[in-house]
Amino acid sequence: DxxxxxxxxxxxxxxxxxxxxxxxxxxxxxxxxxxxxxxxxxxxxxxxxxxxxxxxxxxxxxxxxxxxxxxxxxxxxxLDAPVQHAPDAPTRSPQPASPQPQPATSQSPRTGDGRRLLAADDDEIGRKFLALALGKAGFAVETVADGAEALAKATAPGADYAAILLDMQMPVMDGLAAAAAMRDAGLTTPILAITGGAKDADRDACLTAGCTAHFPKPFRPADLRDAVCDLLSE
CATH class of the missing domain: 3.30.565.10 (Histidine kinase-like ATPase, C-terminal domain)
Known part of the structure; x- marks a missing residue:
């Protein structure tokens, strides 16, 4: 051609x-x-x-x-094609900790609408992926490398994150310890546990530590967007 x-x-x-x-x-x-x-x-x-x-x-x-x-x-x-964004992959249902939320309506669009998120992951590529996937969905994402950094950011005076995403396996302070410390400090911000553990025991450990919902890997960007929007609509 x-x-x-x-x-x-x-x-x-x-x-x-x-x-x-x-x-x-x-x-x-x-x-x-x-x-x-x-x-x-x-x-x-x-x-x-x-x-x-x-x-x-x-x-x-x-x-x-x-x-x-x-x-x-x-x-x-x-070689001569204009650069374009690849389409989002088809979505699948996430696994929230609370009862399955209702589908989005005109009152609850599947968009971040500029809301601020704090995401903790010890892997640099993982942090970039979270920032890219949620940034494309309209969220303003700040990332940190471990649970201790997340705890300091989340409990700092004036912190106004709409939700916090915690990888469960991190050095210095893992996601479970960070979530528990945030709750002990009186933080009520929704926390989404992101983990490779998809068993009931893994989910229960996340909820016991204070996480609001459990979201297993692997996942598609659209799944993550929906899980965070579901978390914020509860």
Whole structure:
């Protein structure tokens, strides 16, 4: 069609990706399996962000298994295409701690409307992802690297955060300890616990510590936006 397209294929000979996981690994915070994070670390955000960038450049990023082992990752970009934002992924229902909220109405739009949020995550990429996802939804997001920083910010004179998001596993002070300390200090701001633990025991631990709701990883940006809006509408 007269346009120019760049395509790059990266082939590896590692353990590979199962055919039924080739699409799932592009979800935010997703790993091939639980052992991957324990063995190699990482946040599970690299592929998700890379695909969004590729689609914003008029292309795509895909993965497929290779016969005999390994994987093939294929990147394409339209060299003469205008830069555009990738569309939001389809939403799925979050797991709030309280009864399922009602769908949004004209009185409760799914937008941040400039409200301030405080988000704590020890991983730099995780903080950027939270700021990007919620910033695009209309929130003003301030991020910190651990629970102690979050506690200091949240309880400082004049703090007016609409909600606080806490990763549960952080150094210095984890999310559970930070939430408990905030409640002990008399803070009534809604707190959303963000954690890789999706079991009932994980949810109960978050609520016992003082969190308002529990939100498990992995999640899509639209899910996070809806969870925060639900939290603020209660």
């Amino acid at each position: 007269g346009g120019a397209r760049l395509e790059i294929a990266v082939l590896d000979t590692g353990r590979g990706v199962a055919p039924d996981r080739c699409e799932a690994i592009f979800e935010p915070f997703a790993q091939v399996d639980a052992a991957t994070e324990r063995t190699h670390g990482g946040t599970g955000l690299g592929l998700s962000i890379s695909r969004e960038l590729a689609r914003g450049l008029g292309g795509d990023l895909t993965a497929e298994p290779r016969p005999g082992g390994g994987s093939a990752f294929r990147l394409s970009v339209a």
